[in-house]
Amino acid sequence: MSKLLTLENSLREGLGSQRSGVPCSLVIFGASGDLTKRKLVPALFSLYQKHLLSTSFSLIGTSRSQLSTDEFKHRLKSALDEKIPGISSALWESFSQNFHYLPLTGGFNNLADYQALSKLLNDLDQKNDTLGNKIFYLSTPPEVFEDIISNLGRVELTREKKGFSRVIIEKPFGHDLASAQMLNQKIKNVFNENQIYRIDHYLGKETVQNLLVMRFANSIFEPIWNRRYIDHVQITAAEEIGIENRAGFYETSGVLRDMFQNHLFQILCLVAMEPPISFEANAIRDEKLKILKSIRPFEEEELKTSACRGQYGGGYLGGEKVVAYREEAGVNPLSTTPTFAALKIYLDTWRWVGVPFYLRSGKRLAKRISEVAIQFKEPPDLLFKNNLQAISPNVLVIRIQPDEGITLKFETKVPGMAFEVRNVNMDFRYGTSFTVGAPEAYERLLLDCMLGDATLFIRSDEVEAAWEALMPILNYWETTSPQEAFPNYEAGTWGPAMADALFVKPWRKWRRL
Amino acid sequence: MITSSQIEKELLNFWIDSENKVSPKKSFQRIYTTNVVVYTSKHLFGHYAENSLGELSTRHPGRYILIRPANDLNTDPVRFFISGHFQIGDKNEKRNCCEIIKLVSHSPILNQMYSFASSLLMPDLPLEFWWIGQIPQNDLFFSKMSSIADRIWVDSQIFENPLWDLKNFELSSRKYNKDILLGDLNWIRIYRWREIIAELFDGAWSRYLLRIKNITIKFGEGFSSFRGLLMACWMAVNLKWNYIGKGIQTFPEKLEFQSLNREPITVYFQKVKDSDAMNRLYSVEIETSEPEKAIFQVKREKDPQCVLSQSIVNGEIIFSRTTYFEHLHSSQLLLEGLKRFEPDRVFEKVLQLIRTMVELHE
Numbered sequence: 028m029s030k031l032l033t034l035e036n037s038l039r040e041g042l043g044s045q046r047s048g049v050p051c052s053l054v055i056f057g058a059s060g061d062l063t064k065r066k067l068v069p070a071l072f073s074l075y076q077k078h079l080l081s082t083s084f085s086l087i088g089t090s091r092s093q094l095s096t097d098e099f100k101h102r103l104k105s106a107l108d109e110k111i112p113g114i115s116s117a118l119w120e121s122f123s124q125n126f127h128y129l130p131l132t133g134g135f136n137n138l139a140d141y142q143a144l145s146k147l148l149n150d151l152d153q154k155n156d157t158l159g160n161k162i163f164y165l166s167t168p169p170e171v172f173e174d175i176i177s178n179l180g181r182v183e184l185t186r187e188k189k190g191f192s193r194v195i196i197e198k199p200f201g202h203d204l205a206s207a208q209m210l211n212q213k214i215k216n217v218f219n220e221n222q223i224y225r226i227d228h229y230l231g232k233e234t235v236q237n238l239l240v241m242r243f244a245n246s247i248f249e250p251i252w253n254r255r256y257i258d259h260v261q262i263t264a265a266e267e268i269g270i271e272n273r274a275g276f277y278e279t280s281g282v283l284r285d286m287f288q289n290h291l292f293q294i295l296c297l298v299a300m301e302p303p304i305s306f307e308a309n310a311i312r313d314e315k316l317k318i319l320k321s322i323r324p325f326e327e328e329e330l331k332t333s334a335c336r337g338q339y340g341g342g343y344l345g346g347e348k349v350v351a352y353r354e355e356a357g358v359n360p361l362s363t364t365p366t367f368a369a370l371k372i373y374l375d376t377w378r379w380v381g382v383p384f385y386l387r388s389g390k391r392l393a394k395r396i397s398e399v400a401i402q403f404k405e406p407p408d409l410l411f412k413n414n415l416q417a418i419s420p421n422v423l424v425i426r427i428q429p430d431e432g433i434t435l436k437f438e439t440k441v442p443g444m445a446f447e448v449r450n451v452n453m454d455f456r457y458g459t460s461f462t463v464g465a466p467e468a469y470e471r472l473l474l475d476c477m478l479g480d481a482t483l484f485i486r487s488d489e490v491e492a493a494w495e496a497l498m499p500i501l502n503y504w505e506t507t508s509p510q511e512a513f514p515n516y517e518a519g520t521w522g523p524a525m526a527d528a529l530f531v532k533p534w535r536k537w538r539r540l
Numbered sequence: 541m542i543t544s545s546q547i548e549k550e551l552l553n554f555w556i557d558s559e560n561k562v563s564p565k566k567s568f569q570r571i572y573t574t575n576v577v578v579y580t581s582k583h584l585f586g587h588y589a590e591n592s593l594g595e596l597s598t599r600h601p602g603r604y605i606l607i608r609p610a611n612d613l614n615t616d617p618v619r620f621f622i623s624g625h626f627q628i629g630d631k632n633e634k635r636n637c638c639e640i641i642k643l644v645s646h647s648p649i650l651n652q653m654y655s656f657a658s659s660l661l662m663p664d665l666p667l668e669f670w671w672i673g674q675i676p677q678n679d680l681f682f683s684k685m686s687s688i689a690d691r692i693w694v695d696s697q698i699f700e701n702p703l704w705d706l707k708n709f710e711l712s713s714r715k716y717n718k719d720i721l722l723g724d725l726n727w728i729r730i731y732r733w734r735e736i737i738a739e740l741f742d743g744a745w746s747r748y749l750l751r752i753k754n755i756t757i758k759f760g761e762g763f764s765s766f767r768g769l770l771m772a773c774w775m776a777v778n779l780k781w782n783y784i785g786k787g788i789q790t791f792p793e794k795l796e797f798q799s800l801n802r803e804p805i806t807v808y809f810q811k812v813k814d815s816d817a818m819n820r821l822y823s824v825e826i827e828t829s830e831p832e833k834a835i836f837q838v839k840r841e842k843d844p845q846c847v848l849s850q851s852i853v854n855g856e857i858i859f860s861r862t863t864y865f866e867h868l869h870s871s872q873l874l875l876e877g878l879k880r881f882e883p884d885r886v887f888e889k890v891l892q893l894i895r896t897m898v899e900l901h902e
Contacts (some may be wrong), residue, residue, distance in 0.1 A: 035746040037778050038738035041886030042731075050743035078735045082851070082859050083743045117846075121861040156744035456636075460573050460601070461879075 048477040050083030051160035052151055056175050057167035058088030064106035070469035072107060075122050079474060085125040085151045099128035125155055136174040141182040159190025162476055166197055173213050180217030195224045195476055198289050204494035211487040224476045225485040229290040231468025234431040238297045253378045261385045261400040261538055262294055265392040267344055274357030281364045283497055286388040292493045295384060298399055299374055308481040312489060319492035323373040325499040334500050335526045336509055337367035339391040342518030349518045363513055366390040369526040385529060391518035396540050397427035419450045432456035542618055544659035551622055551639055558624060571601035571636045575661045579607045579681055580672035581650055589672055593640050595871035597625040600878060603662045604640040607653050619644045654684035666690045675705045675712050683716045691721035702766045707898045710891050725873040727887050730767050732865050733821060734774055736849045740836045749779060751828040754806050758822040761811040767821055772807040777889040781805060787901025
């Protein structure tokens with residue numbers, strides 16, 4: 028990561044917490060929502076426990092809910108207790124001593140609310156010495172992004188007169204290319220690109236970051252990381268859960284917008300990109316952008332063989348009956364929103380030409396698992412062809428969740444007189460090889476934002492390039508009926524059978540996970 | 541005669557048997573991330589080392605080799621004992637396991653067992669060498685194992701003369717291996733205190749670091765306050781203070797330094813009535829000079845696992861935090877130490893400062 032932190036506090040030297048957060052105020056818009064309780068506050072608490080949160084840190088929660096600061100804190104404490112039982116009141120008091128709540132009196136577009144926020148930030152700056160540093164976290168529906176950002180601009184909270192002013196934006200970054208461009212433009216009217224942190228929590232996961240280390244810190248992988256040795260790549264992000272309470276959002280987005288435009292394409296970039304010239308944010312983002320731009324545009328005819336969509340029907344998961352997507356609360360009973368998609372992508376680069384990248388993601392699949400599998404080409408079938416079954420190709424699997432780690436599958440001789448070959452796994456697991464647990468993604472990303480390190484955040488041109496690549500499929504799917512009537516896969520399975528048809532070569536097939 | 545091959549074979553059989561008996565449905569996977577060789581020539585420490593390794597091996601997969609004196613009348617020159625530990629993961633298909641190999645002998649054979657211990661190391665993995673005892677002038681095992689180890693660990697808490705031993709720690713270890721990393725469990729004991737103190741000077745508060753005038757370190761009456769000395773040296777090293785006091789031979793009541801802007805700084809060590817058997821620090825109070833007089837303090841509360849840190853400026857409490865942490869046992873201290881595998885430059889500078897203080901006396 029970039030060395031953006033210059034510590035004045037020389038006592039930190041040599042401590043594990045050397046990369047600790049700088050003084051700042053964090054303002055969360057939509058603070059009464061789920062994300063604050065489930066992810067943001069637990070992440071802040073963990074940073075606090077690790078002494079990575081500055082002593083001059085303040086949190087301001089704001090939303091339309093009319094709460095007092097005490098009520099706000101009480102809600103956060105209750106939610107945190109569920110996640111981390113046994114937090115004493117003294118510990119909570121010292122953690123939350125600089126927490127405040129500011130209810131919005133007129134929705135997200137009342138200037139007076141922003142003036143009050145500005146005053147509160149000034150007061151806290153005086154009291155806590157936050158050096159004028161502030162971060163605005165938009166944990167709200169995207170419809171109100173524009174109101175929040177323009178009002179922050181009107182009260183000059185976006186200006187960096189004293190200290191920094193940064194904004195963290197949660198996905199979705201637009202609904203399509205046009206809306207993403209419009210959103211980017213509106214944000215850039217008040218913030219500079221270097222003040223904007225578009226968060227994709229997948230990038231905060233340790234294994235995703237380890238992809239870069241694995242590729243560029245090990246000399247054995249890079250020479251074979253190309254079309255000459257790799258047959259194809261599979262990227263899977265499978266979810267067990269359905270849409271939970273997000274019918275409103277999901278009905279208008281579907282799996283492509285929810286998973287592919289951001290998470291899967293970002294992983295694709297890290298797997299396929301060229302070595303960056305440095306480990307600086309923009310150097311890495313420049314390389315990722317090249318990959319997104321190299322995605323071969325989908326022709327309409329190709330879409331029938333290169334893209335597959337699905338929607339779950341009822342079924343069983345973990346022995347329990349689950350309803351079909353169309354029976355979920357808030358979902359149109361005739362909905363054609365895809366909950367599963369599989370794509371075959373080609374990258375038109377010197378390194379990857381001719382190598383298919385298979386991406387799949389879906390809801391209500393058999394289990395929750397995210398991984399990247401690099402399948403190498405088969406060895407020449409000369410030496411063992413007379414006395415053996417087919418030799419399996421080597422596979423390098425990078426597991427993102429759960430049970431983060433790396434597995435290499437290779438062939439070995441079975442002990443005995445016969446000449447029998449079988450594949451075995453060589454396993455590396457984060458959980459067992461290191462005694463320290465990986466930090467939660469939000470923990471990492473919040474700290475990075477405090478430190479001004481944008482490496483794991485997405486730049487506007489990346490967002491737009493990802494939309495551009497996806498638009499032909501979105502347009503096609505939104506204007507045509509599915510090849511198979513929905514629902515076309517049973518909950519608890521691995522998606523529609525027609526996803527197998529993306530593989531043309533007989534030796535290629537979806538990995539059994 | 542016992543050979544390393546014999547031990548490896550016994551281990552293999554041991555795991556095959558265990559897998560069949562204990563966990564027939566789940567396979568075992570032997571995992572090693574490091575080699576840890578522990579040596580002690582004293583019975584008392586032998587038992588302590590065994591307990592520590594037993595706990596450590598359940599948390600950190602490694603090849604553990606303990607060399608300790610026999611505590612019975614058996615006259616065999618060398619005996620070995622193996623024990624295995626496995627971690628039960630919730631969802632893991634495999635159970636991860638590692639083992640402790642205990643080599644028992646009588647002196648003078650004991651300190652000749654370096655080659656036997658070396659033959660049991662897992663290749664290519666880092667070698668951590670934990671020496672339990674005083675720093676020796678000339679010891680065969682110490683010299684041979686130091687020459688191949690990546691890091692040597694000691695515990696200055698058990699030194700009879702910590703000033704003298706720490707003064708010699710670096711010289712004695714690096715005489716045989718100039719690249720060896722140095723670790724002290726006592727230094728890790730004060731890690732959290734260091735972190736809490738450092739935190740008080742983040743951001744704008746760092747301006748007070750240049751105005752530190754006095755530091756008072758309190759510790760329980762009847763105990764060694766060597767941790768307090770390490771703490772004072774840590775601050776001196778990180779804040780680049782010069783030592784201007786006299787040479788020390790025994791534990792001092794105060795230390796005198798000069799800051800970067802040539803202001804005098806005095807560190808006082810005070811005993812308080814405190815019956816904490818763990819020999820923990822009681823408080824560290826940092827006082828700055830006028831005009832904006834500030835006190836930064838970290839103080840143990842009644843609950844010994846709870847410390848209160850506060851920043852007080854002109855009599856007003858500006859920041860207050862309560863932190864809980866458990867007393868760490870040796871195995872946990874070593875575990876903390878194993879997490880980081882890079883030179884601890886600050887600790888090395890602390891050792892150099894201690895050496896300067898002692899040599900001034902000499």
